[in-house]
Amino acid sequence: MSLASAQIGSLPHGAPERRINPVGRAATAGVPRATIGGLRLAVLDREQTAEFMVEAVHPNRRVNRPLYLTSANGEVLSRCSTEPMTDRLFRTADLINADGQPLVMVSKLRSPNPLPERVATTDLFHDVARKAEELGLTFYLFGANEAENKAAIANVRRAYPALKIVGHSHGYLRGDALRAKVDEINALAPDFLWVALGVPYEQAFVDEFMPRLGNVGVIKTSGGLFNFLSGSRPRAPRWMQIVGLEWAWRLWLEPRRLFWRYLTTNPHALYLLFNRTRSSSTKD
Numbered sequence: 121m122s123l124a125s126a127q128i129g130s131l132p133h134g135a136p137e138r139r140i141n142p143v144g145r146a147a148t149a150g151v152p153r154a155t156i157g158g159l160r161l162a163v164l165d166r167e168q169t170a171e172f173m174v175e176a177v178h179p180n181r182r183v184n185r186p187l188y189l190t191s192a193n194g195e196v197l198s199r200c201s202t203e204p205m206t207d208r209l210f211r212t213a214d215l216i217n218a219d220g221q222p223l224v225m226v227s228k229l230r231s232p233n234p235l236p237e238r239v240a241t242t243d244l245f246h247d248v249a250r251k252a253e254e255l256g257l258t259f260y261l262f263g264a265n266e267a268e269n270k271a272a273i274a275n276v277r278r279a280y281p282a283l284k285i286v287g288h289s290h291g292y293l294r295g296d297a298l299r300a301k302v303d304e305i306n307a308l309a310p311d312f313l314w315v316a317l318g319v320p321y322e323q324a325f326v327d328e329f330m331p332r333l334g335n336v337g338v339i340k341t342s343g344g345l346f347n348f349l350s351g352s353r354p355r356a357p358r359w360m361q362i363v364g365l366e367w368a369w370r371l372w373l374e375p376r377r378l379f380w381r382y383l384t385t386n387p388h389a390l391y392l393l394f395n396r397t398r399s400s401s402t403k404d
Contacts, residue, residue, distance in 0.1 A: 198384075266292070
C-alpha cells in the first residue's frame with residue numbers, strides 16, 4: 121500500500137483554499153484564471169508555466185512554504201464534483217493547470233480568454249528540466265515504486281547530465297519512515313519537488329506534509345509522470361493528444377484498470393465542461 125492510500129481517509133483539513141489563503145493569492149496574483157468545468161484553471165501555456173515555476177524559486181520570490189501546483193483533466197473535474205475531499209484538496213492548490221485537451225477545446229468555445237494549450241506534466245517536466253539545467257536549480261523526484269523511480273532517474277540523468285538531482289525516493293513509505301523521508305527532503309531543500317502518487321493521493325501528501333517542507337521551492341504533483349520517464353508506458357501518438365483522445369490510448373493500454381473509470385467519469389466531465397465553464401476570466 122502506498123503512503124497516501126493509507127492516509128487519505130484520516131486526512132486533516134489543514135490547508136485553506138487558495139481564495140482565502142493570502143500567501144497563495146499573493147504568490148500567484150498575476151496569473152490569469154478561468155473557471156473550466158467548475159475549477160479555476162491557470163490561463164498559461166507550457167512555456168509560461170515553466171517560467172512561472174522557475175521565477176517562483178528565485179530567492180526574492182520565495183515564501184515561507186512551497187508553492188503548490190497541480191493539474192486537472194476530465195477525470196479530476198468529475199471527481200471534484202462528486203468527492204468533497206478531492207475537491208478540497210484541489211482547491212488548496214496555488215495553481216491548477218489544464219492537463220486535458222478537452223478542457224482546452226471547450227474553453228475555446230465558451231471563454232473569451234481561453235486556455236492557450238494543454239499543459240501536460242509529462243511535457244512540462246522537460247521544459248523545467250532544461251531551464252533548471254541552465255540555471256543550476258535542483259530536483260527531487262518522489263513517487264512510484266522503487267523500480268520505476270530508479271529507471272526514471274536514470275533516464276533523466278542521461279537526458280540532462282548537468283541537472284542537479286539532489287535525491288529521489290519511491291512512494292511506498294508509511295509512518296516514521298515516511299516522516300523521516302519528508303524531513304530528509306526538506307533538509308536537501310530542492311527547488312522543485314515532483315510528487316507522483318496519483319490522484320488524490322499526491323494532493324493528500326502535499327496537504328499533510330507542506331508544513332514540514334518549508335525549504336522546498338515548488339511542489340508539482342505529477343500523476344503517472346515517472347512511468348513515462350522510465351519508459352515503461354509509451355505516450356499516445358501526437359495526433360491523439362491533439363484531438364483529445366489520449367484517454368483512449370491509455371484505455372487501450374490498460375483496459376482492465378481504466379475501463380470503468382472512464383465509463384463513469386468521461387460523460388460526467390463533458391457535462392461539467394459545458395455547464396460549469398464560465399465565460400469570464402480574471403487574475404483572482
